[in-house]
């Protein structure tokens with residue numbers, strides 16, 4: 001017999017080592033053996049159930065919130081439509097790594113839309129295109145972020161941009177546009193009642209307070225290096241922060257609008273070139289932001 | 302390759318898919334091996350030699366140390382590339398770029414294509430690089446030399462064994478076919494939901510991302526798995542569940558790099574099977590089972606080298622197929 005108890009059935013050439021051999025002297029031992037086997041089998045079933053249940057439960061907790069997702073999130077620029085995006089993103093975070101302002105975050109368990117899927121929380125840190133070339137798309141290995149959708153995926157009507165967006169920062173460059181064909185969303189004045197411009201007010205101070213961690217590229221400060229928004233205070237007689245800091249040319253402007261009762265007001269108006277990057281939402285100094293990007297919103301004239 | 306080994310090759314693949322190892326028929330054992338088996342039976346000199354060698358065996362950790370160093374370096378490279386912004390190894394274990402070359406994890410790529418229902422051309426190059434790379438290096442070599450979960454599970458296993466020695470826990474093996482079932486379930490889930498469901502719970506992906514992009518609550522799942530392994534079932538995730546392990550196991554079928562067993566000096570005391578993550582691949586070391594004088598260990602082996610370190614008779618060695626003939 002071998003020294004290793006596990007090896008014993010194989011050590012001697014006995015027939016049918018696996019079935020309880022009906023040898024007379026070993027009867028009680030065989031009975032004990034079979035009870036032990038039974039117990040082992042029971043534990044095996046229990047642990048199989050435990051492991052399978054745990055794994056499937058965890059898998060479901062990763063997927064169910066996604067299936068019932070109420071809250072939409074901004075995806076990085078160039079993301080495919082939500083379903084295709086979630087299918088094709090491999091959750092590598094290469095998009096996260098290249099972003100100079102760290103706008104892209106990976107979702108956690110409680111975010112409710114798939115562990116590891118990238119998103120942008122624009123109010124905390126918007127994509128300000130300070131990478132100049134939509135680097136995140138360039139980094140994506142799967143085409144979940146893409147400059148041009150493949151033929152079998154048609155852009156939704158209104159999601160496509162009429163023309164490639166002109167980046168204000170590059171306006172003097174030979175190639176001033178961003179290689180982006182679809183918008184991330186569209187900015188909307190969701191809380192007009194709190195908009196400072198609409199109330200005829202100006203703004204003085206740090207847009208989001210001293211503790212705000214968000215960063216942005218200010219062309220007048222540094223062409224290449226984003227700085228904290230807190231380091232760039234404002235003093236404007238009429239609030240136009242959203243318009244002033246929008247990185248895309250002709251996407252938003254302050255206009256005089258005539259209300260139904262004939263009164264005239266100044267307010268930000270969003271135009272077709274808006275790509276939904278979220279800079280306006282990030283810099284808007286009122287709490288909560290008067291202007292917000294609606295994820296996956298399409299342009300309606 | 303002669304006949305007994307060819308037959309065993311096929312059986313080793315079935316073994317990986319969950320079949321239990323069987324004792325080979327007499328006719329399936331090469332005459333030379335039969336001779337050694339016979340020679341060892343009740344051979345007093347051999348038993349004395351074995352006792353002596355085991356009593357004087359010094360514990361080596363050569364391969365384990367090399368492996369831990371490699372595993373930690375690989376994962377650290379990801380972390381440092383990001384934190385120091387050196388663009389050496391960007392991304393995480395699911396997909397990365399090594400000085401510009403795309404590397405895409407096979408299992409993740411498969412999941413993505415099943416969910417997306419399109420062959421993503423961009424992925425093919427990176428997947429091809431990995432496929433060829435791991436096919437050369439052994440397939441499940443990924444498990445023990447790169448996967449960050451492996452290292453944690455190895456430590457959890459030590460804790461489990463320590464507790465088991467104190468009779469506080471006991472290992473309950475689970476049916477190994479469960480891993481194939483899980484693999485299929487996750488493939489079907491990806492196909493059915495259009496979402497890479499597996500990625501949400503892959504401890505490999507979760508840990509890799511946690512290391513690089515910072516910890517998250519998803520780590521709770523990893524902790525739960527380790528807990529299960531310590532208290533209920535030894536190395537349960539890697540043995541009975543992980544689809545990545547199975548995917549790379551299949552890649553390893555054709556791999557020239559493997560552990561090779563030499564029957565001649567083997568004591569059949571089974572120390573190797575006690576340290577192995579996948580002991581069924583070492584069924585050949587059981588007395589009377591080796592079908593030839595030299596038997597390559599099957600594709601489910603993770604090439605961790607623990608058995609090579611442990612073997613008191615030097616019967617298990619790393620080997621590159623054809624290389625010894627070449628030299």
Ligand code: SF4
Nearest residue numbers: 099127129131134136
């Ligand atoms: S396009 Fe925006 S989100 Fe993408 S890398 Fe550039 S700044 Fe970051």
Ligand code: SF4
Nearest residue numbers: 089090092093095140
């Ligand atoms: S780079 Fe692409 S695949 Fe990787 S996490 Fe970002 S979107 Fe997903």
Ligand code: SF4
Nearest residue numbers: 195196197239242284
């Ligand atoms: S930044 Fe906000 S408050 Fe100021 S004009 Fe724009 S929307 Fe109104």
Ligand code: SF4
Nearest residue numbers: 444448451539543546
């Ligand atoms: S089986 Fe899975 S978790 Fe275990 S080491 Fe291999 S890849 Fe990692």
Ligand code: SF4
Nearest residue numbers: 577602603605606608
């Ligand atoms: S056979 Fe040896 S090298 Fe392979 S997994 Fe087992 S202990 Fe590791």
